[in-house]
Amino acid sequence: AQKITQxxxxxxxxxxxxxxxxxxYDTSDPSYGLFWYKQPSSGEMIFLIYQGSYDQxxxxxxxxSLNFQxxxxxxxxVISASQLGDSAMYFCAMESRPYNNxxxxxxxxxxxxxx
Amino acid sequence: DTEVTQTPxxxxxxxxxxxSLKCEQHMGHRAMYWYKQKAKKPPELMFVYSYEKLSINESxxxxxxxxxxxxxxxxxxxxxxxxxxxxxxxCASSQTSGRFPGELFFGEGSRLxxx
Numbered sequence: 001a002q003k004i005t006q007x008x009x010x011x012x013x014x015x016x017x018x019x020x021x022x023x024x025y026d027t028s029d030p031s032y033g034l035f036w037y038k039q040p041s042s043g044e045m046i047f048l049i050y051q052g053s054y055d056q057x058x059x060x061x062x063x064x065s066l067n068f069q070x071x072x073x074x075x076x077x078v079i080s081a082s083q084l085g086d087s088a089m090y091f092c093a094m095e096s097r098p099y100n101n102x103x104x105x106x107x108x109x110x111x112x113x114x115x
Numbered sequence: 116d117t118e119v120t121q122t123p124x125x126x127x128x129x130x131x132x133x134x135s136l137k138c139e140q141h142m143g144h145r146a147m148y149w150y151k152q153k154a155k156k157p158p159e160l161m162f163v164y165s166y167e168k169l170s171i172n173e174s175x176x177x178x179x180x181x182x183x184x185x186x187x188x189x190x191x192x193x194x195x196x197x198x199x200x201x202x203x204x205x206c207a208s209s210q211t212s213g214r215f216p217g218e219l220f221f222g223e224g225s226r227l228x229x230x
Contacts, residue, residue: 033217043203045158045221091157095217101146101165101209103217105157 002027002094004106012112013082020067021077021109023092033095034075035103036066040088048090051075052098082113118142121206121222129230130196136225138189138206147189148219149181150205158205164189165211196229203227 003026013019025034036048051059051066059066067076079086092106119140128134138147146165150158163171164183172181178200180192189206203226207219 035218037219042223044223045205045207045219047218047220050218099146099211099217101148101163101217102160102171103148103209103219104160108157 002096004094006106006109008109010110015115018080021090023075025073029096031097035093036077037091038088084113087113119220119222121225125226127228133194136191140208144208145211146209148207152203198229201229
C-alpha cells in the first residue's frame with residue numbers, strides 16, 4: 001500500500017509571505033495521483049490541488065502550487081501570499097492509481113498564519 | 116454549501132444501541148467513501164463503494180456495517196460500538212472519470228460519541 005509522510009506537525013507563516021508544506025510518499029505503482037486537502041477548524045475537507053504522476057508540469061491552482069519532484073518522491077505544497085484564512089490543517093493524500101478509489105492521507109500539518 | 120449531505124451532524128449513543136449514519140450526494144458520482152477521523156489525526160479509510168458494490172473494506176470491525184442502497188445514498192450502520200469508536204465520520208464521493216481523478220467531495224461529517 002502507498003505511504004504518505006508529512007514531517008511538519010506545525011508551521012507558522014507571516015501574512016502575505018509564502019510557505020512550503022512538505023510531503024513525501026512511497027509507492028510501487030508507476031501511475032498514481034497526489035492531492036492536497038485543507039481542513040479548517042470547522043471540519044470540512046476542501047480539495048486544493050492535484051498532481052498526476054505522469055504530469056510533466058507542476059500543478060498550480062491560484063495561490064497554490066505543487067512542487068513535484070518525482071525522483072525524490074516528494075510533492076510539497078507552496079502557498080503564496082498567505083492569508084489569515086489559510087490557517088488550517090493541511091493533508092497530503094495519495095491515490096495508488098487513477099480512479100482506484102483508495103485515497104489515503106498523511107498525518108497533516110497545522111498551518112498558522114500570523115497577522 | 117457542501118454537495119455531500121450527512122445526517123445526523125451529531126450523534127450520542129450507548130454501547131448497546133443501534134444507529135445509522137446517512138450520506139447523500141446528487142452529483143452523479145459512482146464512488147462513495149466512509150472515513151473515520153479522530154481528533155488531530157488524518158482521516159482513515161474505512162469503506163469504499165464503487166458502482167454500488169463494496170470495493171474496499173479496510174478490515175473494519177463488524178460492528179460497523181456499510182450499505183449502499185443506490186448510487187446517491189450511503190449508510191453506515193452502527194451496533195454495539197465501543198467508546199474508542201467516538202470520532203468524526205466523514206462521507207465522501209468522487210467521479211470515476213474527469214479532470215482530477217479521485218478528487219474527493221466531502222460532507223461536513225457526523226460527530227459520534229459513544230458512552
